[in-house]
Every structure is written in C-alpha cells, then in structure tokens.
Amino acid sequence: MKKTLMIATLMAVPLTLSACGKKTEQPAPVATQAMDKQAMDAMAAPAAPKTGSGEGKVVSVNASTGAITIEHGPIQQIDWPAMTMGFTAKPELLKGIAAGDKVAFEIKGSGENYEVTSIRKE
Ligand SMILES: [Cu+2]
Structure with a gap:
C-alpha cells in the first residue's frame, strides 16, 4: 500500500x-x-517604467559619469524595501551632491534599472 x-x-x-x-x-x-x-x-x-520617491543617504556619487549609490529607505510605490543600491542620473543632477548627504529623490525605471530623475539635499 x-x-x-x-x-x-x-x-x-x-x-x-x-x-x-x-x-x-x-x-x-x-x-x-x-x-x-x-x-x-x-x-x-x-517594460513599463514606474516612478517612486524615496529618502536616503548618499554612499557614493560620481557627477562626471552620472552614477550615485544611495542607502535608501523603503519605496512604497514600487514595493522596495530599504536597501543600498546604485542608480544612474544625468550628471548635472548630481552636482553639489556629496557622499554622506541626506537626500530626497525621485526615480523612474523598471526591473533593476532605475534612474534618478530629481534629487535634493534634505
Ligand atoms: Cu533600492
């Protein structure tokens, strides 16, 4: 059996x-x-780009290549938990942003590729 x-x-x-x-x-x-x-x-x-806004601390930034790594809090619009990750950004957006800055930012993208579309120091 x-x-x-x-x-x-x-x-x-x-x-x-x-x-x-x-x-x-x-x-x-x-x-x-x-x-x-x-x-x-x-x-x-x-394929469909999504947008979200978050807050976090800049870990590293390269204004000439347009790369920024942010230790960010949860981003509810796109279901992200808090994490540290890299984003692309238009280089001019990153002028005046330095590692250690607390920032509020907006992102747009899909999958694992998100671009910072606006960022300001808090
Ligand atoms: Cu993230």
Missing part, C-alpha cells in the same frame, strides 16, 4: 511538469490560458 502511494506521488511530479509543455498537443484548457496571461503580464511589467 505504502509503495503504491509513493509511486503515485513520484509519477505525479513529472506529469504536472509535462502538462505545462503540452500546449501544442491538445486544445488549451482554461488553466493554461490563465498561465499564459500571467506569463505575459510578468513580461510586460518590466
């Missing part, structure tokens, strides 16, 4: 996995359509 159960469990895994790859062999059931839509949404999401 136990053995039968185990075999059934083991077989269920590959069956579940192969079900995802069988799109062309059978008419798409509703569940597959839902999955495709989710996958498409996931692909579309990074």
Whole structure:
C-alpha cells in the first residue's frame, strides 16, 4: 500500500511538469490560458517604467559619469524595501551632491534599472 502511494506521488511530479509543455498537443484548457496571461503580464511589467520617491543617504556619487549609490529607505510605490543600491542620473543632477548627504529623490525605471530623475539635499 505504502509503495503504491509513493509511486503515485513520484509519477505525479513529472506529469504536472509535462502538462505545462503540452500546449501544442491538445486544445488549451482554461488553466493554461490563465498561465499564459500571467506569463505575459510578468513580461510586460518590466517594460513599463514606474516612478517612486524615496529618502536616503548618499554612499557614493560620481557627477562626471552620472552614477550615485544611495542607502535608501523603503519605496512604497514600487514595493522596495530599504536597501543600498546604485542608480544612474544625468550628471548635472548630481552636482553639489556629496557622499554622506541626506537626500530626497525621485526615480523612474523598471526591473533593476532605475534612474534618478530629481534629487535634493534634505
Ligand atoms: Cu533600492
């Protein structure tokens, strides 16, 4: 009895996995359509730029290359926890900003690529 159960469990895994790859062999059931839509949404999401505003402390800044690293607090608009990360920025935005400055800033971007669109010392 136990053995039968185990075999059934083991077989269920590959069956579940192969079900995802069988799109062309059978008419798409509703569940597959839902999955495709989710996958498409996931692909579309990074393409649409989002904006957010945050506050933090400048860790390092390079006004000539337009690179700034900020130890920032949570940014609710884009669901970010507090973290330290690098951003790009138009070099002229970073003039007068130095490591150690407390700043308020706005960002725009998608995925892991966000650009600082405005920044001011607090
Ligand atoms: Cu971040």
